Amino acid sequence: MILVGAVSEIPVGESVRVQGQVAIAVFNVDGEFYAIDDTCTHQDASLSDGWLEGCAVECPLHAACFDLRTGRPSGPPARKAVRTHEVVLVDGQVYVHETIGNNDTVERPAYAEEVA
Template sequence: MIRACDVADLPEGEAVRILAHVPIAVFNAEGAYYAVDDTCTHQDASLADGWLEGCLVECPLHAASFDLRTGEPTCLPAKRPVRTYPVLVTDGVIYVDTNVREEVA
């Protein structure tokens, strides 16, 4: 488990980037926390710098969009999903379990 940040430091609609084996973006989307690989699968861009609408994040480079719950792309130009990670909130701290990675196709 990697400590991402305090709950108070990640307001709704915002994201934070953490470093693990790869960069990971942690989002507060509609009061739920999600973690995905930070790099867009279409081209190297930080999803933490993207635009969040509900549970979808739009890449800041070419507007590819991903569902934070599944990692699946919802529109072109991205065709491959981003990896997702379990998130745990304990005592007001957000943790990402980088040991349990959902494999992407």
């Protein structure tokens, strides 16, 4: 597991970036923590620099939005999901259990038929 930091160090509505095998963005949404790959699948921007709205993050480069719970994009320009990672809280500390593998099974999100 990767130590992210103390719960108190990640304010509600904020994110931090940690390094695993890849960069991982960790978000605090109303006290619930979510972790996804930090790199947008559209054009490699850092999602931890994006805008958080509810359980979605908007990429700062081209406004692709990803659901923090599933990693799936909500619409163009991104067509591929980002990996999600399990977040564990232990004694006031936030840890990420990095997912190994990829999201190749989520190549075409539901909206893809509308834009294909």
